Amino acid sequence: MSHKILKHFPMPQITHSQRLFYSHVFAEDFHSDINNEVIHIIEGRIKLTFESGLEFSGGKNDTLFIPHGVSHRDIFESSKVLEAFHIVFSWDLADQLFAVAKPNCVKYLPEHAQNEIKLLFDMIRTDNRPINSMLASARLMHLLGLVWTHVFNQTEPEHEKDSFSHLTNYAKDYICANFSQNISIEDVAKHLRVSRSTLIRAFKKSSDLSFGSFLLAVRMKHAQVLLREKSLNLADCAARCGFSDPSYFSKVFKKYFGFSPKNCH
Numbered sequence: 001m002s003h004k005i006l007k008h009f010p011m012p013q014i015t016h017s018q019r020l021f022y023s024h025v026f027a028e029d030f031h032s033d034i035n036n037e038v039i040h041i042i043e044g045r046i047k048l049t050f051e052s053g054l055e056f057s058g059g060k061n062d063t064l065f066i067p068h069g070v071s072h073r074d075i076f077e078s079s080k081v082l083e084a085f086h087i088v089f090s091w092d093l094a095d096q097l098f099a100v101a102k103p104n105c106v107k108y109l110p111e112h113a114q115n116e117i118k119l120l121f122d123m124i125r126t127d128n129r130p131i132n133s134m135l136a137s138a139r140l141m142h143l144l145g146l147v148w149t150h151v152f153n154q155t156e157p158e159h160e161k162d163s164f165s166h167l168t169n170y171a172k173d174y175i176c177a178n179f180s181q182n183i184s185i186e187d188v189a190k191h192l193r194v195s196r197s198t199l200i201r202a203f204k205k206s207s208d209l210s211f212g213s214f215l216l217a218v219r220m221k222h223a224q225v226l227l228r229e230k231s232l233n234l235a236d237c238a239a240r241c242g243f244s245d246p247s248y249f250s251k252v253f254k255k256y257f258g259f260s261p262k263n264c265h
Helices: 094-098 111-126 130-153 157-178 185-192 196-206 211-229 234-240 246-257
Strands: 013-021 036-043 046-050 055-058 063-066 072-075 083-090
Touching: 013 130, 036 111, 046 063, 055 063, 083 111, 083 130, 094 130, 094 185, 111 130, 157 185, 157 196, 157 211, 185 196, 185 211, 196 211, 211 234, 211 246, 234 246
Parallel strands: none
Antiparallel strands: 013 083, 036 063, 036 083, 046 055, 046 072
């Protein structure tokens, strides 16, 4: 699918929306939702802390997205109120958009687009009744369309670099969660709904390591920890690090560290 303005946008489906006063339970533990979330802050400040280590802050009238399945905490000052309008939604194009768009991407939109999004949230809040659910979804589609237009029509080098960096971070998160499986760059690109060449370019532009080198580094570091801290035989350690052949694992380990797995203490 091309990263251009689409002639036909699929309609997002809102599963839940409400004006919300945040409880500190949201800051205590990492949590995630099977659907996407968007938060429009009415009062107060928030810092989204992702389990991957990324952090995004927002204040009054700011808008923040949380892609589905991303583990995070919502941190705010205990002495101050955090009030926001919160929408949970599913959307066929979410993975493609959030592969390159930061959770705080709205702040980088032109001022007129940011003002339009504020107005859309005001209207969605008044549509927050069952009879108007389709109208609210249409307004959310308009909002997402504004973000999509900016993200995929922006050609400035700094924006491109920023987009590649965000895509690479998502890829690295996926690798860290799935390195024990037989994954390839094609698998990760498919998961992120981008082409193989786009993902290769993203790593080249925004990472010191290529996709293959990063995957290998994650596997080798995990192998070293397992061999030092666990009573595992070579085959079990290899399997937990994504290698089906213990002999090949041993060869790769020795080449990477300069000593064999048997000498890892």
